[in-house]
Structures are given as C-alpha cells and as structure tokens.
Amino acid sequence: MFKKLFGKKEEISRDETVYAPMQGKLVPLEEVPDPVFSQKMMGDGAAIIPAEGKVVAPVNGEVIQLFHTKHAIGLRSETGMELLIHIGLETVSMNGEGFEAHVKEGDKVSVGDLLISCDLGLINEKASSTITPIVITNGDILESVEKADAQETDLGKTKIFEVKAK
Template identity: 45%
Template sequence: MLKNIFKKKEINNAFVSPMSGSVVPLEEVPDQVFSQKMMGDGIAIEPTDETVLSPIDGEVVDVFKTKHAINMRADNGAEILIHMGLETVQLQGEGFDILVSNGQKVKAGEPLAKMNIHTIIEKGCQTVTPIILLNGDEYKISNRTTEKHVTAGNDQLFQINKK
C-alpha cells in the first residue's frame, strides 16, 4: 500500500483527434505560417463534423477573443493550439460557439467548441484546422498517425513527450 503513495502519477501522452475528418500533413496546409512550421510542429484536420473535442487531459489556457483558436496545456506540460480554419480570425467569432472558458480543466474527449463549417466556407475561409505543438523546444511529437481519416475522441493523432 505504501508503494502507491510514492508512485509517480501516470500521465497520458496520447493526443487524440479533436475533430473527425481527413488528416492533412502540416506541410500541405495552404498557409505558410503553418506549412513552414513557424509556430511549431503538428498536423491538420479537414473536418467533416462541427464538434471540436479536447485532444488531451489538461487545461484551457486561452480562448482567442475571435473564437477561432484555443490554446491548451496538457497535464504533461505540452502546450498546443487548435486553430479552427484558415483566415478565420477575420470572422470575428461568427461561425464559432465556444463551450469552455480560460482556466477550465478538461479531459480528452470533452467538447471544446462547435465550428459551423458551412458559415466558414460561405464567408470565403477554409476549414482545414492546424493543431500545433507550441513548446517544441521542450516536447516532441512521436508515433504520428498514418491514417487518412480520423474520428474525434477515438483515434490517436500522435504522442507528445518531453525531450
């Protein structure tokens, strides 16, 4: 029994897909900031569903005022950005329904937002959603999926581990 008191808490490093859709290599995202990994490494999803789930157990660090992006910190310390669509900052929140708030603790699979794909397309934006590891100087992505299509909350995109 005493062994369990001093045992390190097991941290889940799995990063599950926050959206259902087609997997897009980051290098193929039609935006240089993401495709050239200026913000960090990651992957993108072309969504087929409007629901965005938490990909990790952790905390919501920042919901952008324009509702197009959510910054999160995993329990293992990795920081990630879910950038819903491209050029969507110009929509000033139109087409997005945020379901969480800054500082909120979340578990993998919990809803974070709804993204109205039809509104985003009608307004001339793209729905492809980059998912970026922001603190790649401390963490690395491994075991990246080779699947072409993923299901939100079920399929693992990759693992994030401390360097």
C-alpha cells in the same frame, strides 16, 4: 527498507497520446495552405480537414487561451505540452460569427469534452479554408513526437500523436 519508511516515489508519466479534436481527415501540417503552419513557424503538428463542426479536447488538461473570436483555442496537457487548435484559415476575420465556445480559460478538460462548435458552411463561405491545424507550440519540452499517418479521424478516439516529454 527506506522505501517502506518513506513510501515509494510516485512515477509521473512522460508519455502522452493526443487524440483527434475533430471528425474528418488527418493530413500532414505541410499540406496546410498557409506558410505560418506549413513551414512550422508556430511549431510542429498535423491538420484535420473537418467533416463536422465540433472541436473536442484532444488531451486531458487545461484551457490556457480562448481567442475572443473563438476561432482558436490553446490547451496545456498534463505533461505540460501546449497545443493550439486553429479552426480554419483566415477565420479570425469572421469575428466569432459561426463559432460557439463551450469552455473558458482556466477550465479543466478531459479527452472528448466539447470545446467549440462551428458552422463549417459559414467558414467555407467567409474564410479561405476549413482545414484545422493542431500545433504543439512548445515542442522544446518534448523528447519525441510520433505522428499518425493520414487517415479518417473519429473525434476524441483516433490517435494523431504519441509524445514523450523530456
């Protein structure tokens, strides 16, 4: 009776899928040749060895940080999960050379929207690696994270994590 009077309470989904932000090969975070990522100092996640230089939104959400060097981007998903996508290793020293941002802080994004383009050849030449960690920086808000096994990825389509928020 009260449901009819006051309307049904809307359920907010606490489950979320994170899709591959890049074309390439998904590998465990532990295989990233940088202890900050491999030892999960910034959080848990996975990495992609990219086959092309396009980075797309892996979730629906908002751009919360875009580094001025455009080598990394932070997103907040609809469940509040925060993701850091760090393109390559030692790429901050490139000072933005070879990177082009297609979004800015505060932009709303949907899965598959182009975030950043980069020149993988230049990254190979000037940085230590093109491997791209995808890290959940606020994992404490999650009840569970199920990671996909190592596999080839199709950007914006291959599931890399299934998460459940608390």
